[in-house]
Amino acid sequence: MQSWGERSKFNERDTSRAPTRSGLLGMIASALGRNRGASIADLDPLRFAVRADRAGSVLRDFHTVGGGLPRTQTVATAEGGRRAADAATLVSTRYYLQDAAFTVAVTSTDDDKNLLSRCATALQDPHWPPYLGRRSCPPGIPVFITDADDVWGLLADMPLHRRRPFEKDSYVDVQFWADQPLDNLRTAEGWEPAGRATSSSVQDDPLSFTATDREFRRRTLHRRTLRAPAASCADLGSRYIRTLTEFLANRTHDEPGKDDQP
Numbered sequence: 075m076q077s078w079g080e081r082s083k084f085n086e087r088d089t090s091r092a093p094t095r096s097g098l099l100g101m102i103a104s105a106l107g108r109n110r111g112a113s114i115a116d117l118d119p120l121r122f123a124v125r126a127d128r129a130g131s132v133l134r135d136f137h138t139v140g141g142g143l144p145r146t147q148t149v150a151t152a153e154g155g156r157r158a159a160d161a162a163t164l165v166s167t168r169y170y171l172q173d174a175a176f177t178v179a180v181t182s183t184d185d186d187k188n189l190l191s192r193c194a195t196a197l198q199d200p201h202w203p204p205y206l207g208r209r210s211c212p213p214g215i216p217v218f219i220t221d222a223d224d225v226w227g228l229l230a231d232m233p234l235h236r237r238r239p240f241e242k243d244s245y246v247d248v249q250f251w252a253d254q255p256l257d258n259l260r261t262a263e264g265w266e267p268a269g270r271a272t273s274s275s276v277q278d279d280p281l282s283f284t285a286t287d288r289e290f291r292r293r294t295l296h297r298r299t300l301r302a303p304a305a306s307c308a309d310l311g312s313r314y315i316r317t318l319t320e321f322l323a324n325r326t327h328d329e330p331g332k333d334d335q336p
Contacts, residue, residue, distance in 0.1 A: 130174025
């Protein structure tokens with residue numbers, strides 16, 4: 075379960091179909107131990123490229139709060155009082171992504187690798203537990219996979235966290251989102267472009283996470299779809315973890331200058 079709010083207001087809580095920049099920055103800031111009022115200006119150089127291993131589907135949740143309570147315990151009003159018992163129940167609609175999986179490449183426009191190193195360390199040993207957009211959505215596996223110099227190549231080579239189609243010679247469409255052009259995305263062996271690259275403007279770049287004064291600015295979101303061979307799919311659960319571990323071990327062994335130990 076995941077939920078990446080994009081335009082949520084009051085009792086209508088939406089979700090984007092992929093992790094937002096604000097959600098990913100929030101996860102990193104939380105791992106670093108930042109509170110909501112702390113500055114996140116030093117994280118501004120971070121850039122994200124998101125691969126949708128499984129697109130998942132949207133779940134709509136009918137949610138109620140505050141019903142059946144005495145007046146002294148009903149939901150507080152803006153004026154500082156309490157809602158009347160006959161109007162105490164608040165109804166909200168909340169949307170989630172279910173059965174979705176994403177692989178995210180994190181890079182930086184800053185030549186100093188210290189920022190990326192600090193973020194990687196924090197994600198492996200977070201100050202606060204990470205969650206996928208909402209506190210009710212903890213990740214099912216560790217959120218940090220590996221570090222790499224060639225993240226664009228790795229993003230296309232890394233096994234997909236999805237079931238393999240029954241037809242051996244079939245293909246699956248894989249969508250990518252990024253806050254920079256995807257021209258550097260190296261096409262892996264057997265992968266093919268599917269349609270043209272597009273872009274749009276979204277308002278999910280946070281300037282402040284302060285609860286009473288959240289502020290966001292617009293950014294350009296780039297999209298591209300590639301068609302991957304069925305062999306790129308590494309299944310789910312422990313089978314995916316095992317295939318991913320073997321892939322990373324082989325990659326470490328093949329890189330010049332790297333220790334042969336996985």
